[in-house]
Each structure stands twice: as structure tokens, then as C-alpha cells.
Amino acid sequence: MKKNRKVIITCAVTGAMHTPTMSDALPFTPEDIAQQSVDAAEAGASIIHLHARNPETGEPTGDPKVYEQFLPAINERTDAVINLTTGGSPTMTVEERLWAAMEVKPEMCSLNMGSLNFAMFPLADRYKSWKYSWEEPYVRNSDDFIFRNTFRDIEKIMNIMGEHGTKFEHECYDVGHLYNLAYFADRGLIKPPFFIQTIFGIMGGIGADEDNLMFMRKTADKLFGDDYHWSVLAAGKNQMPFSTHAALMGGNVRVGLEDSLFIGRGELATSNAQQVSKIKRILSEFSLEIATPEEARQILNLKGQDKVSF
Amino acid sequence: MKKNRKVIITCAVTGAMHTPTMSDALPFTPEDIAQQSVDAAEAGASIIHLHARNPETGEPTGDPKVYEQFLPAINERTDAVINLTTGGSPTMTVEERLWAAMEVKPEMCSLNMGSLNFAMFPLADRYKSWKYSWEEPYVRNSDDFIFRNTFRDIEKIMNIMGEHGTKFEHECYDVGHLYNLAYFADRGLIKPPFFIQTIFGIMGGIGADEDNLMFMRKTADKLFGDDYHWSVLAAGKNQMPFSTHAALMGGNVRVGLEDSLFIGRGELATSNAQQVSKIKRILSEFSLEIATPEEARQILNLKGQDKVSF
Amino acid sequence: MKKNRKVIITCAVTGAMHTPTMSDALPFTPEDIAQQSVDAAEAGASIIHLHARNPETGEPTGDPKVYEQFLPAINERTDAVINLTTGGSPTMTVEERLWAAMEVKPEMCSLNMGSLNFAMFPLADRYKSWKYSWEEPYVRNSDDFIFRNTFRDIEKIMNIMGEHGTKFEHECYDVGHLYNLAYFADRGLIKPPFFIQTIFGIMGGIGADEDNLMFMRKTADKLFGDDYHWSVLAAGKNQMPFSTHAALMGGNVRVGLEDSLFIGRGELATSNAQQVSKIKRILSEFSLEIATPEEARQILNLKGQDKVSF
């Protein structure tokens, strides 16, 4: 792992896993997504990771027209790096998932490094009623979801987005995904420094135990040496503890309502910015400094805010 | 992990990953599958793990009629436990994969504990010509394979085969698969002792490094305590070293041409029995004893050879 | 490991490793030791770990008469658990080290679980002048120190202090020390729950890397199952990060000027209480609650403040 002098905070503002019923704070209108993104950047996030949602119902969408309703607004008001999903939602095809990123040519996009079951169905029983009709079947049917990312899919995304100079947040949900990444690195399809997002606690992926955090890190060290920057996200209640562990070990962190709706034990967060502020406050207890967007661009070797298509 | 006094050797006779071009020793006619199974049992294997193949071309098939051409012959000539795949091949639907096991009601069947990419495409360039026309596209297109095993699929297999009293070889290709297994164990859908086959070196799954061997074992210990028997298979050249590591740590082993075509560095095995003999000889150097089929039945709590439908 | 609902904070007020020259805040007069102990307890420490020092020069001493100058004062003003060293300083004999604890019969005493080199000589070059003449040779000659704790010594301390109903803080500086503890636990010389203090970053012991933190924890889990409470101290700059890691994993923490003289990067702490307040503030970010002295007594099964001889 390449040790940073400064910690990069990514904020994943809305994602595709949570649904409007689960938290009133989860943004889905373009206005709310833009506002929460700007607030998160002002609170200290140097990278904003974004999905789009249907402005009326909050249902995940890959439609570039929806992205266009909030991306320019964010870009005008902050200098944070914009990082677009290519994971979309488990129900989209790979083509739908790539659509917006191909149009928008962002500085970064996510790239999921393998196929896996990706489930949240046990959550469904917590809710008696749902705000929108798509939500309950979406959550319940996740027992049959496969989050599809074959070797061919990954290679395709690397080629298409690589041509646009977009760099990747390599999302790794299990140990094998790091080996998949090593396969592509060895073939030279991607160039270091790699930005590896190790993900813990998704049902279907590696669990949120500290042993696993350490093991993913050690495996990445073995496979990539100093050629990567390490970032960590953990789902739900493990978000802040895992971010803290990672930062104390020289890594970077991801927070945001995509990954957890909470701010403390049993307490829903009121905004993305609240989570960013909290992790920043914790890091300051350890004399850890936060990277600015410009510093994040340098660390990750990004093409620059002026090279995107929005 | 439950420590055995004796080591259970599983032999996976033909599988669905290798193709006839890769080794003349790979059995695919019913006669050859039966003969190699019997020989492997006589050499020391107490469990025979079986797939079926088209008798003319060696292409993987799920057709129970093909299984019927070799299963009775094996059963008559050995008392080894017969363990049927429910993984089939990456190109079959889950229904096709279950078909034979539902008919045959074996003492054991495999149960793959999660979805993952499952690829062998880099092997294709080693072969200039192919014996059968299905082989090359089968191998090359594996860059787009997902080995499908959703939570819903797994639950279905547990329910259907559980009703037949069939026990599972839980195939775990990565750390998350152990968590998936824990999810079902916690719900009580399966009962200990679990027979966990940890698998190393499949492209798409966890790599064949000894760190990983140890970590899968420690993770299983954490999740299942003494409620499981541990078995190990590693693909290709790591087959014998990983089997040896596992047995020295109190685990069980799987060998066979499904997992590796080799017997030594660069040397193709001439039969499944040759691999069984080799691991048996190695284990005897460490005063480790081999379980008989009857001992394996007791250790794994199987229903007995007289309760199957063939 | 036994998971606590609440975190026990131990404060090690003065120790024997640091010398007066290194920090003006390091207490060595009986009045200062008493005052800082009381302040640390009020800030949230439920256990106060104590050594004595020569009231004039700050040199470590095992003399019970010196302990008597501050122990009653602390006992009157707080209900914190008093934990006496039996490690003394590297230059004392085992008899000198035990002397005070035998007289005082505290609720807890430390018990070092093996012999090791224990060195701080590289620190000496940081100081141009020294407040007291004993300091420089004490620090420089530590290149030839062995911290003596043979199996015979340990057994003796277990027997003598065990008769007084004193429970142990088992100080483990390396992996082998956990095995030594297991040897005595297996013989039944000590009874669970054990309070295991794993120590990181002493020159001669295991280093302060997070891998080691995790490995000591996993080793203790393997050897003691749920029969122990885990506590962590790391020397110097790793004090707060390691305490935080441990608490996030269900462990307890030790802070105090014995272990680190610092409060932030390059900034000396002004008191023991300042370190206690800091770790308490960090823990509260994660909704972790602090054990009161009474709760600590219950968790660790201590004899009670009224059963000591001072």
C-alpha cells in the first residue's frame, strides 16, 4: 500500500441499495442529490461517488438525462472529484450501467471486480409499509440477484472508460476480486496507482470482521506492493469503525448514505455531510489530515475537473 | 474444525472444467468413469465425486440417463460414498444441474455456496488443435461465465436434497461463501456436522496461496467452531501441496482429475487412482491414517449406501 | 475473548521506563502520583496501575514505605481499582518487585508472562542533559537488560498473590507469553476470567503493527476462548490508535504516562487525566460506554476495595 500523508474521504451520496422508505435523508431528487453532494464536499469529502435515481420514486436509473440534472450543479459549486458508478443497480444490464459514464466521461468511475450474490432481502421485514411500490419487490427479490461483473465485462469497461482517461475506484467485495484485479494489472490493461475500495459486510461478499479488513489489506499488499491506494467502506453499523481502522493504518475512507444510513447506534443520519463531518472529527483526534480535492487528484493521478463532459 | 482421527480422501473423477484435449486420462465414457472411480476407491478414496459427460464427445451433461450408465456399476463394485455434483457445468441452468441428483438421491451432493466468475479461458492458448468442436468455445467463452448460485438457488437445493436425506459437500470458493453458509446454518436449514470443501486457485475465486488456505480455515473456525469437517482442494499444480498442508492441520483432502490433470511438475497423471495413491503415500509419511468409506459415513453422518435410488 | 458491554480504561500513571527528564508531567513524588491518579480516575479510568519512585529523584523503587505514601491517599479519594506492578523495574530482583504487592495485597497486580529483552537505549541520544544522575546510565544500559520472568518466578507470584485474593493483569509482550499463560491456565494455577494485557512496541517485544495486534488477539482466542478479557497498550505514538482499534474490536484499553508521554503528534501530554479524557472522547464517537470501577470489579471478578491492606 502506498501510504498517504493525507486521507481521502469519498462520500457515496445515494447508491442503489437503500430505498426511500429506509430513511428520509436518502436523497433521490436531482436537487437533493446536488445539495447533499455539495454539503458533503464542504464538510471534507474530496470525492463524491454518485448514482442516479428516478426523481419521482427514487428507483435507481442509469439514464444519463437524469445525471445531467445534478452533475453540472455539483460541478459548479464544488471542486470535488466526481466519481460515477458503473455498478448501477443489480437489476440493470451492463450496457445500462455504463451508459451515463460513457456520456459524462468523469474523472473517476467505480469498477466492480467480480460477480457475486448481492442481497439485502433480510432487511425487508423491518418495514411494514413502503413509500413506493417498487421498493418491496426490489428488496425481497435480492435473494435471487447476482451482481454481474464477468472478466469480459470488466475488460470492456476498462477499455471504454480508459479511452476517456477515466480512472477507477476498483470495488472489491471478496479476496478473489483482488486476484481478478491482479490479472488485469498483470496484463497491463490498467496502470498504477490503483485506487482499491475494499468492501465489507455486503451479504454475499466478505463479512465485516476486522480479521477480514486486515486480510484484504495484506492480500492487496502481496499482489500490488506499493502500487495502490487503499480505501475502505463497510456497510451499516461498521461504517465508522472500519473507516477509522483503515485510516489509522494509512488507508483512505468512504462514508455516505449509500453504505450506511446511520450516524450512531440506532440513530439515522440526517445527511451525508453529517457522516463526513463525523469521520473528519475522528481522524483529527489522531492528527490525521484530510486531502483536498486537488490533493486527491494528485494522489490518484486524475485527469482534472476540466476534462469531463458535463 | 472437528479434527478427525482419520483423513477422508475424496476423488473428483472428471468434473466439467477440463476437456478431453487436455489429457487422454480424463474419463468421459461411462465405462471409463466407472473404472476410474472403482480404481480410485480401491486406491484409498472413500468418497467419489462425480459429474456426467456426453459419452461420445466428453461434453458435460446433466442428463440422469447418462449417470445411470455408470452409477450402478460403481455401486456394485465398491462401497465408496457417491457424491453427485449439483454444480454441473457453468453453461447449465440450475434446473439441469439438479436433475440427476433429484433422481438419484445420493448420499452426498456438492452445493456451491455463492455466485462467482469461473474462468479457464487463459488455458485455451495452450492447445493448437482440439479433439471435439465444443471444447474451444467452451474454454474461450469462460471469460463471460458466471457460476450462478444465488441465495434462492442454494435454499432450493437445500430443501429438495435435504428431503432426500442427502448431505452436502459445501463448496466455498472465497471468504464470502463461508459467510453465506453461516447464514443458512444460522437459519437452521442445514444441520452440523458440515462438510466444507474450501477451493483454491479457480480463476474468479480466492487464489492458491497458503495465506488463503490458512485464512479460509480460520474463518470457518470463527463461524462454525467444531461444527464442521474441513476439506481442501486446489486447482492444478497446487493440488498435492495444498492437500498435504490441509491434512497436516487436521483436514481432509480432495484429489482427482476434475481439479488437476498432473501428477508431478509438468507430468500428466495417467489416472485418478494415481493421484489417490500419491496423496495416500504422502500422508503415511506423517503417520496419518485414511478413513474407509464406512468411517467416512460415520464421520459425516451419511444415510448409507442402501438409501440411494440407483 | 469475552466481549464487554463496557470498556475498562486502565491508567498506568508513572511506570519505570520513562525518566523525569523526558517529561515534566511524569509524576514521581507521592503527592503528584496520588493527585494524577485521582484525576485519572475522575476522568474515566476504572483501574489505576501503579509503580513507586524515589520521591527525590524519580528513580524506580520497590519499597513498600514509598507506596504507603500515596496508596491510602488515592484509596480515600476514589473508588478506582488499584493495580500494583510486580514488574518493578528491570534492575530489581524478583523479590524486590514482589515486596510491596505482598504487603499491600491489592485487588490486582501485574504479572509479566515471560522473560525478554526490554530496551529503551536508543532514546538516550534525544536528551542532551539529564535532571538526575541515575537517568542516563539507566536508559543507556538497557541494551543489556533482561526483564526476568522465568516459569518459576511466575509460579511463585501466582501462588503468593493468589493466596491474597489478588487478580492479575497478565502482561504479554509477545506470542510466546500467551502460550506461557496457557501453560499455567491448563495446570489450574489461575482461574478465568483472565485479564490479558497485550503490549506492543516495547523494544525486545512484539512490534506495534496492526497485524500483530490482530494476531495476539487471535492467538488468545485460540488458547483461551471466552475465558479472557482483552486489553491493549501500545508504547509511544501508537497508544491512542491501538487503544482505539482494541476498543472497536470489543477489547479494553490502557493509557497513561507509563506507556506514552504524548497526547498528539509531537506534543507532550500535560497529565495522565488528559490521556484518559482523550480516549474516552474517542470511544464516545463510537457509542462505546466506559465501565465504572464497580463495573470493572464485576467484569474481572475482583475481591473489592475493602479487602486490601492499606
Place this chain on the structure above:
Amino acid sequence: MKKNRKVIITCAVTGAMHTPTMSDALPFTPEDIAQQSVDAAEAGASIIHLHARNPETGEPTGDPKVYEQFLPAINERTDAVINLTTGGSPTMTVEERLWAAMEVKPEMCSLNMGSLNFAMFPLADRYKSWKYSWEEPYVRNSDDFIFRNTFRDIEKIMNIMGEHGTKFEHECYDVGHLYNLAYFADRGLIKPPFFIQTIFGIMGGIGADEDNLMFMRKTADKLFGDDYHWSVLAAGKNQMPFSTHAALMGGNVRVGLEDSLFIGRGELATSNAQQVSKIKRILSEFSLEIATPEEARQILNLKGQDKVSF
């Protein structure tokens, strides 16, 4: 770790831990030590690690005159590397321990990388009578032994033996010892490649669990990168399993009656050569080749058999 093409087998012929009562095969006369050394070399050992014993009673001795009774005889009859202990026995002073090595100026000598308890007292109750009067107290009093190797001692041995061009077998009994070695490596007192002997299962040191084997290896990788060759010895019944694990992971092995008196479960070895033959036979099952003495000299960068003083 530097991966060898070939495996170096060290044979530790007699040591100082076992006593004549424990096995008739343990050599202690100069003739027997010489003969078993030569036989071990012929069986495949490229390094012979030697201690001396009183020719009449088998009691460990550091007397160079005793070494002179067998060293030349070995040197004449084999080209194996001679590696002299500087650990001597737990009852010798550091001066006594160094005495012979200083005279003899061997190609290699052992260098123990830290102080620790080193005990075998629980063995004493296995024997009802003893061949020699020194044996029983020697074994029983090991509950109070410290194997002394302070930083100052280690530096002294590095300086003295380094001047003679002697290279070290760095004996590491616990994780901290690797950190101690790193301290000296960082100061430049020793030059790579380092030959690190990690030792498992000595009472007082790290236990003989495979987790520990892996962790010592990973720690050495972290601290020394490719600057070291790894060798493994485990005491007693773990000798062959741990040697096998190590060799399968690219390491080297040490066998011999110093470390284990056994050849199989409950069966005493009849000679050192028998153990060498056994590990060689096991390694050949995995297509692993054995280094000749000349190859070992090249791998470890030794001064040559003609540069010693005997």
C-alpha cells in the same frame, strides 16, 4: 523471502536440550558426533549445526578442545557447511558460548535473536531413572532458565564473528526476535541475505501452530522483503510437518536430533541421517530438489570451507 530453486537441509546433530537418557541415538562422543554428521551430510544435509558435549557424560560444553575432537574429522570426510552454535546451553555464560566459535571461525554460526525462557522441565517426569547425574537437575531446573541474548550480547557476537567472515543462522523464537533482527539490519551491522531460522514449539517461545508458522513468515516478509532466506525448525513431533509446510512455501528446513528425537508417531529415530533421508524423500514427492553444500554456500554467500580454522 527469497525463493530458492533448491531446498537447504540443515541437520542439527546433538544440541544441548536433549540428554542421553532420552535416546540412545543422541550422539555425544566425538566419534559418534563425527560419524552421524558425516552420515547426515551423505543423506542430503548441506549444513551441519553442531554443539559439543562432554565425551564421558554427554553434558553440554563450550570447550574448544572438545570441538577439535570432531570438527576436523567431519571436514575431512564431507564438504558440508559447518555451523557452530553460539547458543551453547542455557547454563553457560555468553563468553563460554562464544569461545569455540571464536577459535574455529566457522563458515556459519547460530545467533539467537533475543532473550526468553527456555524450558523442558515438564519432560523430566517421563523418565524414572537417568543415565548420568547431571541430567535430571539440568532438565528440572529449566523452569528457572533464561536463555540470555541481550541487545549488547547480540551486537558483540555480530562484531566478533563478523570480523571472521562467519555468517549467521539467526534463530528467532518469537515475533519480537524478528524485530530485534530488523533493528540490527537497519543499523547495517549485518548484511543480506539473512538466513532466518524460525523456531516453533520451544516452551517459552512461540508455539508450534501453523498459524504461527505463517505469521512468522509474513512478519519476516514485512521486515526484510526479499533480503532473507527462510528456514524452519519445530521441536518434537512437529519437526517433519513444519519442515514440509515450509519447503512447500519456498523455505528451507532443519531436522536433526537436537530438535526432535523421533522419526514417526511414538517412534525414536535411530540416527540423524534417518531424519534427513525422511525429509528428502517427502520433498521429492513434490518435485523439490535439495541444495548441495556448494549450492548452499552460493545461496547464503558463505566464505568457503577453506577459510575456517580447523
